[in-house]
Amino acid sequence: MSDFAPLLDFQHVTVRRDGRPVLDDLSLRIEAGECVAILGRNGAGKSTLLKLLTRECYPVPSDATVCRIMGQERWNVFALRAYLGIVSNDLAASFEAGTPALDVVLGGFFGSLTIEPSIHDVTAEMRRTAADALAQLGASDLASRDVRTLSSGEARRVTIARALVHRPRALVFDEPCTSLDLVAQRDVRAAMRALAQAGVGVVLVTHDLAEIVPEIDRVVLLDRGRILADGSKATVLARDGLSKFFGVAVDLWESDGIYHAR
Numbered sequence: 001m002s003d004f005a006p007l008l009d010f011q012h013v014t015v016r017r018d019g020r021p022v023l024d025d026l027s028l029r030i031e032a033g034e035c036v037a038i039l040g041r042n043g044a045g046k047s048t049l050l051k052l053l054t055r056e057c058y059p060v061p062s063d064a065t066v067c068r069i070m071g072q073e074r075w076n077v078f079a080l081r082a083y084l085g086i087v088s089n090d091l092a093a094s095f096e097a098g099t100p101a102l103d104v105v106l107g108g109f110f111g112s113l114t115i116e117p118s119i120h121d122v123t124a125e126m127r128r129t130a131a132d133a134l135a136q137l138g139a140s141d142l143a144s145r146d147v148r149t150l151s152s153g154e155a156r157r158v159t160i161a162r163a164l165v166h167r168p169r170a171l172v173f174d175e176p177c178t179s180l181d182l183v184a185q186r187d188v189r190a191a192m193r194a195l196a197q198a199g200v201g202v203v204l205v206t207h208d209l210a211e212i213v214p215e216i217d218r219v220v221l222l223d224r225g226r227i228l229a230d231g232s233k234a235t236v237l238a239r240d241g242l243s244k245f246f247g248v249a250v251d252l253w254e255s256d257g258i259y260h261a262r
Contacts, residue, residue, distance in 0.1 A: 005068075008028065008029065008068065009068040010052065011029075011065065011066035011067075013065055015045075015057060015059050021225050023049065024225040026225065030203060034218065035218070037206060037211075038203065038206070040221065041246065055075055070169070081111060081168075084172065085164060087171060089175060094113055098146055098148075101134070101146075104159075104162055129165050129167075134161045139157045152180050156176065156187075170200065193214070204216060209252075209260060218230070219233050
């Protein structure tokens with residue numbers, strides 16, 4: 001695996017479900033260290049695109065199809081976790097009562113929701129790394145808290161810390177601000193900004209323009225499994241183009257590098 005290989009290189013990728021294309025001859029390349037937002041409505045194919053990244057699904061085979069992650073076609077999914085961190089909202093719903101937040105973060109080393117002393121050999125270095133990941137997100141005070149007592153925003157920071165323990169080359173955020181209040185949304189956006197500024201590649205998958213932090217300059221519009229636009233934020237997030245994309249008149253404005261629409 002090359003340090004300079006693209007984070008992902010998908011060419012002529014088609015994924016079918018129930019006989020219909022969910023991704024339809026899609027081609028997308030994201031370079032290592034790049035910060036990109038993939039914007040799409042419900043049903044656009046965003047979840048399927050994520051499943052391609054995590055190797056939960058595969059494209060229809062064809063001679064033209066390329067589906068590489070960091071230069072490789074084939075991956076052991078456990079090895080892939082060390083290079084690609086996924087921040088998903090679904091994880092917090094699986095947290096078990098009585099589990100300290102630090103154990104959830106440590107579970108990132110093993111692909112488990114918590115730590116079982118009889119199964120998992122947790123080293124002192126792992127504990128330091130997990131504590132550092134929480135500290136990086138301003139969440140050290142959560143380490144000993146029962147994860148089921150955390151607010152949605154606190155739980156989201158724990159899931160980000162969990163994704164960071166391998167010091168991955170990139171983090172993929174899946175609708176990271178969904179169900180969060182305004183303060184928690186601000187905290188998650190601040191975390192994304194800090195990671196991007198530290199040189200971590202960020203891929204944001206969202207339907208919400210306000211999640212696209214200033215450090216993300218490239219935006220991909222995904223609709224019904226096809227890419228409708230791919231370019232700079234200033235070019236893609238334009239009133240006329242977004243109105244056509246969403247099918248309604250969009251009132252668009254920008255404030256402190258964040259775009260908003262209604």
